[in-house]
Amino acid sequence: MHSLNPSLSLWLLMTPLLPALLAAASGRAGTPGTPAASSAPAPGASPASQPAQRAASADAAAAERVSRIQAALREAGIDGWLFYDFRGSNSIASRILLMPEGAIGTRRWLYFVPAQGDPVRIVHAIEPGRLDHLPGTKRVYLAWGELQTAIKDALRGAASQGSSAPSKPRQIAMEYSPDGAIPYVSKVDAGTVEHVRKTGASVVSSADLVQRFEAVWNPAQRQQHERAAVALRSVVDEAWKMIARRIRVGGGLDSLSTSGAS
Numbered sequence: 149m150h151s152l153n154p155s156l157s158l159w160l161l162m163t164p165l166l167p168a169l170l171a172a173a174s175g176r177a178g179t180p181g182t183p184a185a186s187s188a189p190a191p192g193a194s195p196a197s198q199p200a201q202r203a204a205s206a207d208a209a210a211a212e213r214v215s216r217i218q219a220a221l222r223e224a225g226i227d228g229w230l231f232y233d234f235r236g237s238n239s240i241a242s243r244i245l246l247m248p249e250g251a252i253g254t255r256r257w258l259y260f261v262p263a264q265g266d267p268v269r270i271v272h273a274i275e276p277g278r279l280d281h282l283p284g285t286k287r288v289y290l291a292w293g294e295l296q297t298a299i300k301d302a303l304r305g306a307a308s309q310g311s312s313a314p315s316k317p318r319q320i321a322m323e324y325s326p327d328g329a330i331p332y333v334s335k336v337d338a339g340t341v342e343h344v345r346k347t348g349a350s351v352v353s354s355a356d357l358v359q360r361f362e363a364v365w366n367p368a369q370r371q372q373h374e375r376a377a378v379a380l381r382s383v384v385d386e387a388w389k390m391i392a393r394r395i396r397v398g399g400g401l402d403s404l405s406t407s408g409a410s
Contacts, residue, residue, distance in 0.1 A: 207281050207283075209246055210245070210246050210281050210282050210283065211282075211283050213244070213245070213246055213361075214261055214267060214282065214283055214284075216361075217229060217244075217261050217357075217361075218261060218262070218263055218264065220357055220360050221261070221262075221263035221321070221357070222263045222264070224356065224357065225319070226263065226319045226320075226321050226352065226357070227262065227263055227306040227318040227319050227320060227349075228260055228261060228262040228263060228303070228306040228318070228319075228320050228321070229260070229261045229320070229321040229322075229354060229357060230258060230259075230260050230261075230299075230302075230303070230320050230321070230322050230344065231244070231245060231258060231259040231260075231261070231322075231323075232256070232257075232258050232322065232323070232335075232336050232340055233253070233256070233257055233258075234255075234256045234337075235253060235254060236253070237335060237337075238323055238335040238336065239335070240323050240333065240335055240354075240358055240362070241259070241323065241335070243361075243362065244358070244361045244362070245259060245279075245282060246281070247281075248281065251278075253275055253278055254274070254275070255271075255272035255274055255275050255278075256272065256295065257269075257270060257271050257272070257275070257278050257279060258270040258298075258299060258302075259279055259282060259284070260284075260299075260302040260303065260306075262305065262306045263306070265305060265306075266283070266284050266285055267282065267283055267284030267285075268284050268285055268286075268287060268298075268302040268305075269282060269284050269285065269286045269287065270287045270289065270295070270298045270299065270302065271286065271287070271288055271289075272288070272289060272290070273288050273289065273290045276288050287301070287302070296343060299343065299344065299347065300347045303318065303320060303344065303347050303349050304347070306318050306320070306349075317348060317349060317350040318348070318349045318350065319349070319350050319352050320344060320349040320350065320351055320352070321351075321352050321353065321354040321357055322336050322340075322341060322344065322351050322352075322353075322354055323335035323336050323354050323358075324336050324341055324351055324352075324353055324354070325353050325355065326353060330353070330355055333353060333354065333355045333358060
């Protein structure tokens with residue numbers, strides 16, 4: 149009789165079933181109960197009006213996202229979140245702020261979201277519409293000194309959370325990691341962080357805030373995970389039942405025979 153290798157046998161038994169398992173958990177169009185996405189225009193919408201409708205929809209989604217960011221800041225006791233990007237250097241900011249896909253920028257932009265109050269868009273004169281899908285007032289800069297002044301003015305408007313003491317430094321979140329502990333979140337250069345600190349603010353890592361928007365399942369993702377868990381558990385249970393049946397009847401069992409067993 150061949151020697152029994154349950155772990156390897158279980159894996160080889162599961163391998164032929166993996167495509168079906170992945171298909172069951174994928175949530176693709178055609179899955180029962182999952183409506184297929186439609187690209188058809190809304191009834192009565194003219195072709196000329198479709199770009200405007202898409203822009204309005206994007207603006208509404210961005211406004212809802214900013215509202216959620218402000219709620220997260222208040223809950224965390226942080227005074228504001230300063231997003232910064234230069235030529236696509238901050239992929240985290242682009243995703244969280246729902247930046248239009250494929251947009252190409254050559255100048256620095258910043259977007260400051262205070263825990264309370266109106267956000268501030270800081271954009272270059274060459275690309276003044278870079279953040280137009282986001283709510284807030286706009287500051288346009290041209291020279292480097294104007295950029296520094298715009299940052300200072302934006303941060304000055306952030307009220308300190310949790311304390312009325314004027315001497316308490318404002319806590320401003322940025323894509324920065326103390327001591328470089330989490331390189332995935334280190335997206336802002338040291339010079340920009342230094343300048344923000346010179347305004348009197350205390351720069352804190354946005355890592356915990358990022359998790360709220362990048363690592364939390366939405367309802368559809370949770371359902372997909374639950375379907376995958378049920379399918380995987382079924383495969384494991386059936387594999388061990390098959391192994392038990394083989395052992396009871398005294399049949400041989402090894403990695404090769406298990407892969408083709410029924």
